[in-house]
Amino acid sequence: MRHFLAYLDPGSGSIIIQVIMGGVLGMGYMARKSIAAVLGRFRRKDKTKGGEKKEAKE
Amino acid sequence: MPRNSKQTQFLPASFRDPAGHIFRQDGKIYRQINQSGKDDYELMMSSGLYDVLVKRGFLIPHKETSLTKLGIKDSRAYKAIMPEQIDFISYPYEWSFGMLKDAALLTIEIQKICLEHGMVLKDASAYNVQFIAGRPVFIDTLSFAKLSRQYWHGYRQFCQHFLAPLALASRVDVRFISMLRDHIDGFPLDLTKRALGTRAKLLPGLFMHIVLHARSQQQYQKKRPAPKNFNLERAKISQIALANHLEKTVRKIAAPKQITTWGDYYKNADHYNQSSFKKKGVIIKDYIGRVKPKTVWDIGGNDGTFSRIVLAAGAKSAVCFDFDYAAVESNYQQLQKDKNKNLLPLYLDLSSPSVNTGWAQQERDGLAERAEDTKSVVMALALMHHLAIQNNIPFASMRDYFARLGEYLIIEFVPKDDEKVKELLIAREDIFTEYSIENFEKVFLAKYNLVSKDEVKGTKRTMYLLRRKK
Structure with missing residues (x-):
């Protein structure tokens, strides 16, 4: 399998720069994802609360 | 063969x-x-x-x-x-800016979907994309591999094949796209960096993927990157993040100013009065009805107005070539709204058409090599005076090249006393003593049979439907 993926020369400089960028961008991506997940949980809770209140009123 | x-x-x-x-x-x-x-x-x-x-x-x-x-x-x-069979293979150096950008976005979208499935694109060649029914489609079924590296193998190629020409076209000159013909593995990033100059620094994505990337290539040219242990989750995250960033960068590359000023050529142009325009359309429809071609090559077809007429008249597909990037772009954007999408807009400088190129001059076909020979129509409307007077191409040479491209030829003769020809001769001496309708017929009918000859009423122009002699 190894050499078939590697039929194209990725280039040393291109690997090094993208490993660095991939690391930084990856951290940003994970951070955004975590924030979104946390916010999403709060929003869902808010909605549920709201929903409960509405139901209670009815 | x-x-x-x-x-x-x-x-x-x-x-x-x-x-x-x-x-x-x-x-x-x-x-x-x-x-x-x-x-x-x-x-x-x-x-x-x-x-x-x-x-x-x-x-x-x-x-x-x-x-x-x-x-x-x-x-x-x-x-x-x-x-599924493709009618006509086109190459990135023949695409408009919008086509190249859509092909780039498709490639990156596919890479993202691959990552969701534990796979990657093992390359990112622009030649893996073709335009079918107005949309980019990936054609290399063997470009998919199991995700087994921390880094993306296709990154360098993506930057060279897509990011570099898009950035150069947008920020320097749209004609850079046609220069991909000389760089079939995309623009080298050091060249791109130099040509962009400070303009690259205005967009962080370009600065990262072109300027820093080029510097890294230069610095680590002969260095072996330290082997990294493969971690599937980490590889996925960093490659998705990279793909997202590349996508964001591509989306931010604005269309070049040169192509956004395109107006409605036929509506605004004074040389076309609506009734003679319609008459020309009627003649073309009649010709298409008689030949019932599989494909029409509309050469110098501008924004595809007459290509759409031939499709409406029953031609199965059309390829519309033009030298003007703004016209090709306008054609491609219009195609997105069209119902009949069997049209392919492409850039072509007929005075120097695409040639056989790549390794052993065989990887990419020239224009004539891609000609579908049977029941195909070459259409050259309002083109011959540009070839003859602007480019000094003799009638016989024009005839021989058109005859290589297709069995039938629809050609419009524009005489010397037409306003458009007068414009071409405004600053130069008239050395074109051979340029007359009599001489045109004599030369063309030596290799073609005359099927029909029709004057476009209200103009001094004449239309011909010719069939190549066997």
């Missing part, structure tokens, strides 16, 4: 990948998958990746065929597939 030969003909556009290659047999294109490409191919089919990509119209569908039936006796062969 003729295109419809029963013999198997290996096509030299795909020799680099050991996982398989394409070949032609009996006029049909097939792809051989080698034993070495078996695991990746089967993973693509079983992981659901193929179904997702085909369903969304991103990847060309295929059918598996029998190796024995095709008479393949290659010990490396595992399977053969027949992809």
Whole structure:
């Protein structure tokens, strides 16, 4: 399998720069994802609360 | 070897990948998958990746065929597939800015879908994309591999094939796209960096993927990158993040100013009065009705107005070439709104058409080599005076080239006392003593039979339908 993926020369400089960028961008991506997940949980809770209140009123 | 030969003909556009290659047999294109490409191919089919990509119209569908039936006796062969057949193969140096940008976005979207399925695109060549019915479609079924590296193999290629020409076209000059013909592996990043100058620094994505990337290439040219242990989750995250960033960068590259000023050529142009324009349309419709062509090559077809007329008249497909990037772009954008999408807008400088190029001059075909010979029509409207007077091309040479491109020719003769020809002669001496309708007929009818000759009423122009002599 190894050499078939590697039929194209990725280039040393291109690997090094993208490993660095991939690391930084990856951290940003994970951070955004975590924030979104946390916010999403709060929003869902808010909605549920709201929903409960509405139901209670009815 | 003729295109419809029963013999198997290996096509030299795909020799680099050991996982398989394409070949032609009996006029049909097939792809051989080698034993070495078996695991990746089967993973693509079983992981659901193929179904997702085909369903969304991103990847060309295929059918598996029998190796024995095709008479393949290659010990490396595992399977053969027949992809949906494509009428006309075009190349990135013939695309408009918008086409190249859409092809880039498709490639990156596919990479993201691959990552969701535990796979990657093992390359990011712009030649893996073709335009079918107005949309970019990925055609290399063997470009998919199991995710097994921390980094993306196709990153350098993506930057060279897509990001660099898009950035140069947007920020320096749109004509950079046609210069890809001289750089079939994309623009080298150091060259791009130099040509962009400080303009690259205005967009962080370009600064990262072109300027820093070029510097890194220069600095680590002969250094072996430290091997990293493969971690599937980390590889996925960093590659998705990279793909997202590349996508964001591509989206932010604005269309070049040169092509955004395109107005409605035919509506605004004073040389076309509506009634003679309509008369020309009626003549063309009549010609198309008589020939019933499979394909029409509308050369110098501007924004595709007459290409749409030939499609409405019953031609199965049309390729519309023009020298003006703004017209090609306008044509492509209009195509997105059209119902009949069997039109392919392309950039072409007919005074120097696409040539056979790449390794051994065989990887990419020239224009004439891609001509579908039978029942095809070459249409050259309001073109001949540009060729004859602007480019000094003799009638006989014009005739011979058109005859190579197709069996039928629809050609418009524009005489010297036409306003457009007068404009061309405004600053130069008239050395074109041979340029007359009599001489045109004499030269063209030596190799063509006259099928029809019609004057465009209200103008001094004449239309011809000619059929090549056998």
